[in-house]
Amino acid sequence: MTDQPSDSDDKLRNDDEQLRDNDGQRFGRLPATEGDREVAGRPSREAVLDFWTDRFGVPADTFADYTFWERGSGKIWAFRGELPSPVEIEALGMTFLRTRQEHWKPTLSAIQRFGDAASDNVIDLTREQAQTFLAGEDQELAWDGDWGYLIVTHELAGEREPLGVGLYVYDELRSQVPKGRRRDLRD
Amino acid sequence: MEVLERYESIVDDFEAFLAACERSLPSVVRVNTIKTSVDRATEALAAEGITAEPIDWHDGLLALPDGNPGSNWPYVQGWLHGQEEVSALPPLVLDPQPGERVWDAAAAPGSKTTQLAALMDDDGMVVATDNNLGRLSALRSNAERLGVTNLAVTNEDARNHSLKPFDGREYDRALVDVPCSCEGTIRKNPDALAEWTFEHVQGIAGVQKGILRRAIEATREGGTVVYSTCTFAPEENEAILDDAVEETDARLVDVDLPLDSRPGITEWEGDTFDPSVRKARRIYPHFNDTGGFFVAKLEVTA
Incomplete structure (x- = not known):
């Protein structure tokens, strides 16, 4: 792995991403699978669960009570509950995962909260x-x-x-x- | 301190009251049970040589007499949150249960919001509202560090709080810990009274009435609303409850506190309040060696 995540990643946004986040305030729920996807480029719930299992050995049922949401390009939040999508509020649950780069990156908050379930x-x-x-x-x-x-x-x-x-x-x-x-x- | 002279007629042992207001308070932390246990937090503090003294009325509160509660491993892990002892009361009085829907109407910077989430085992939903974006950013950072995941945050005037993002469903409980003149925080912030004016008290009372009314309206029949301030001013306490009892479908109910307290007052400077405001509780600094506080519990009746 050679590409380096950096602070400037957040500032680079193309037109597709603008479409995903046209007011910066909207949380869109992740589709269950890629087949259910309506917003181009948005990761699926299945892919997020696979990432945690494949990379860190965190069992998928760790997140059984959680829904996943995207606000901005590739900024994924985890919310313990259900709400109708989209939802336009200031924050929903916890910042959870960055999926914009080739290599996905969990947040420190998510690691502190869920990392004890990891084996790899x-x-x-x-x-x-x-x-x-x-x-x-x-x-x-x-x-x-x-x-x-x-x-x-x-x-x-x-x-x-x-x-x-x-x-x-x-x-x-x-x-x-x-x-x-x-x-x-x-x- | 001369601001406090106006309370001589309602405070027992007034000299002791004034003397207590002059003393500073120790740093207190609340153990965040979303991430750890009281035993582990205590052990981690001890391992770093930090003295932590249990607060006798609540096993999740620890006094750190040497201060600096933010520079240690348990803080970094989100096991601890700095919170004035007496401000841990309103969430306990509200008593939210796992799975419920709860509104924190004036939430930033989130000490009570995150305590509500912990009392619910981070299960159900806490909606935290504040009109100040800067203070909401502090709330967000506290919630992230403490590992809260059942939280939805809205930036709006609580008086016009919208249930639209939340399916229009009413809350089971609401906490109305309103912005106030903060007289009771004098022991933590000696400048708390420097900017005090009666006009400010009157102005903020209008906001407090509006937030409490909206919280009662947004809570289901049979639900619970807790109203609290960190001030002694009856204009911001009993007068606000009197308005709610008069104008909304809610009634005051008894509050059982683990601290020594006094009933709400029914007369103040020529005004009389509904007799039921006696069910509210006044907490004075000299009775429990804490900050000053006011807390009341209402049941929504329609």
């Missing part, structure tokens, strides 16, 4: 490594598995706790912690 592509950090990650810094780390987005965990109060998303490429773990969530907890 999970990297456990020591306290010191977790501090570096939380500060938003990249670090060289050994990892035998696939390159790409990993669920980053650390130990807290005696259990493994999902902390966020890292991008593993070229023998280093690149922190994907958003600026507003970074903290420097180093002594």
Whole structure:
């Protein structure tokens, strides 16, 4: 995996995407399958569930009570409940997944909430490594598995706790912690 | 502090009241049970050498006497939320149940919204409304960090709240924790009274009436509405309830609080209020060593 997600991705929008999100306020529910799709380019619920299962081993029934919604291009939200689609409100559930790039990227919020159900592509950090990650810094780390987005965990109060998303490429773990969530907890 | 002199006639042990208003409050956090347990949160704080003292009336609240509640691992994981002790009361009084539809009518920055979601085990729906986009952004960031997923957020004047995005269905419960003159937050914010004017109290009372009326209207028959403020001013408390009892289909019901409190008052500066406003509860800083607060519970009757 060589393409690098970056902050500028959000600013690049083409005409198709404008059609998907013409007022920036509208949440459209994901179709159940690609065959049900009415909005070009919108991912299906099936594809979202497959992503979590294939990449992280999160069972599909983890999300049985959830509906998935898109607002803006490839910004997927998870809402525990049902509403008629589309819905024009400020927020619906939790930011969940970015699907605009070739490699889909879960949000930190989604990882912290659902990451404990993951079995694959999970990297456990020591306290010191977790501090570096939380500060938003990249670090060289050994990892035998696939390159790409990993669920980053650390130990807290005696259990493994999902902390966020890292991008593993070229023998280093690149922190994907958003600026507003970074903290420097180093002594 | 001279603003508070107007309450000498209604507050027992007034000198102790004034003295308490001068003392600062410790940092308090609420444990977010959507993401963890009180035991794990306490263990994680202890592991970082942070002193956390349980608040005796609510096992999900911890006082952090050394302050700085936002710089530690349990906070980063969304296990903790900084919230003044007394402000945890209105969601407890509302008592929302998993699976219900609940409206938080003046929601930002979301301390009570996220507490409502936690009380519902993040199941059902909380609709959070605020008219201020900047404050809604703080609510959004709190909800994300705390892992709330049963939340719908609307940016509008709560007095004109629309049920259209929500299938037009009425709520089971509504929390009306309105913007107010904030006199009761003086211990947290010593400048709280600096901008106080009687005109502001009168102006905001109009907004409070409108929000409470809309909440009663948008709640189903038999449903519950909780009205609360962090002020002592009867113009923003009993007078608002008096208007609701007079003008809407709702009645006041008893509130059972885990803190020492006083009944609502029925007379103030020549005005008299419906006798049922005595069912509301006034919380003064000197009785429980908290901020000041006002809370009332209404049942919707039609």
